[in-house]
Amino acid sequence: MMFTIFSSLISVSQAQDPSQLSLDYYSKTCPAAQDIVKAEMECAVRDDPRNAATILRLHFHDCFVQGCDGSVLLDDTYSLQGEKEASQNANSLIGFDIVDKIKNQLESECPGVVSCADLLAIAARDAVLLVGGPYWDVPLGRKDSTTASFSAADTDLPAVNHGLVTLITKFLAKGLSVTDMVALVGAHTIGKARCVSFRDRIYGDFGTTSHSALTSELYLSSLKSTCPASGGDDEVSPIDNVTPTLFDNSFYHILLRGEGLLNSDQEMYSSLLGFETASLVQKYALDPIAFFNQFSDSMVKMGNITNLEGGEVRKNCRFVNS
Template sequence: MERSPSFFFFFFFLCSVPCLLTFCYAHPVENYLYPQFYEKSCPHLQEIVKAGVARAVARETRMAASLLRLHFHDCFVKGCDASVLLDGVDGIITEKISNPNRNSARGFEVIDEIKAEVEKACPEVVSCADILTLAARDSTVISGGPYWEVPLGRRDSLGASLSGSNYNIPAPNSTIQTLITKFKLKGLDLVDLVALSGSHTIGFSRCTSFRQRLYNQSGNGEPDYTLDQGYAAHLRSGCPKSGGDNNLFPLDFVTVAKFDNFYYKNIIEKKGLLSSDEILFTQNKETMELVELYAENNEKFFEQFAKSMIKMGNITPLTGSMGEIRKNCRRLNHAHY
């Protein structure tokens, strides 16, 4: 019996659909992060990370902010791939000696401890990049901040970038345009910039990071009118013109260890510690309005912070067969010369 052209088209379509579905679903999955990634391969992962963070913060409250900051400094360089954790061995030039990290980035031993526990439970399964991302979320929650489901499935880098660490991480004296540009280059917008800056509601900064605001070192000899002068006098008592570079001051002096929206309230009152904090309120109308919004509404801040953290955690992750799953977060499994 003769078959019509439409019959052959229909037959071809039926045969092709399974192949198309297989292609569509098999390939993108390799590049897709999702919270249940380790559900079968390491079912107790999140409990292990949470317990490790809790122990570390119980020993030192400041560690919550340090782990959160470590995740920022990782993602802004080559994406969220744990490159910041690599030591200077096996031909690696470590990011730990960059200007933003030297004598500043900390928490590496905590990640080591958590990784060791994870390796006992699930050998060679979970990446250091995912552990660092989970630790940042748990540090936020344990400090009183919002909870969010962390998309997982990242793999670890096979290298580091000292130059990327030096140039991509925003500095405490960055201009508003520099901040906007550096965030935009990572796919983050103005809302992300202001919300993620809210992580400064916990943690400390060194005298060397804000000294220029205290002693008319802006180049024109004028006082910094965006800094409350009573607050400035308090800061000068522990941050002299020279020396004391590593003396620490809380980024949020009102609720030092609590994750809340006082960071934004402080900025409005000219009591933001870093220049890069204060300019969010004084140099750009859109960021100013966001600062006011989050100062008034803690719930909106929490909601946006969680969204922006997920977005930042998705900056160019290594997935599928890219990179590796490091056994030791400080070094590659094998040297790659």
């Protein structure tokens, strides 16, 4: 049974022929596409810097299930069960209204041309750039899936309570290396987490991994005031409490201090099995340029995970075309 599941993960994660994605895919059919996405993202991030992390997370959760095919955006209907209510997405993923706004602008300019999957890939890049992160060219030409997979969203996505071996296995199943994983998790430098996601950590081994310095004690006390031992599940805290709205390498410094908010993050440095991951955490903490370069490369690599079954260009990102 486990072999069957692992085999299915591998088959889903295989990318299509890279020639099907190109940097100039919309140069003739919708030359203004990337400018439209950028303008809408500028408005969204100006309204609330958290929107950068929101859109980036949507792209991650899309690519890890069936490939980068816009399946995470689909609403439930009488004939289709979407992924929004899966355990790793429910009460957690937001930003669908931002996607709707961008899609409406694209449809006004170039009806039926730009896929929702491509929209997300471009928006994620712009989101990072707008909060101080690196730029990368986004290969385009993805199709939107006409299906979603609630079950794959439950099984394929990494979770905050996963140990290091499980996390690595989930990334490898998508064709992403340990180096890719440590770099991509650096996206948490601009994220926020719900209390329910870090309660076990702060009432568990936080004190063991963190230094006993006064700053660590004050930080832990602050976290417990935000997230009580029971209740308050939807209260949020920045994953990077030092520069929460700036895309930088501060996240890795936090892991070096043993103060990672999420268990899955701290595992990369503190796990007894984390020889390679701990070395990478140290590298990115010391060298922000190395982090930026690897993050850009890994984002392109993740974005090239496509749905082998192809699909369509949805007119509305929430529903398949009729």
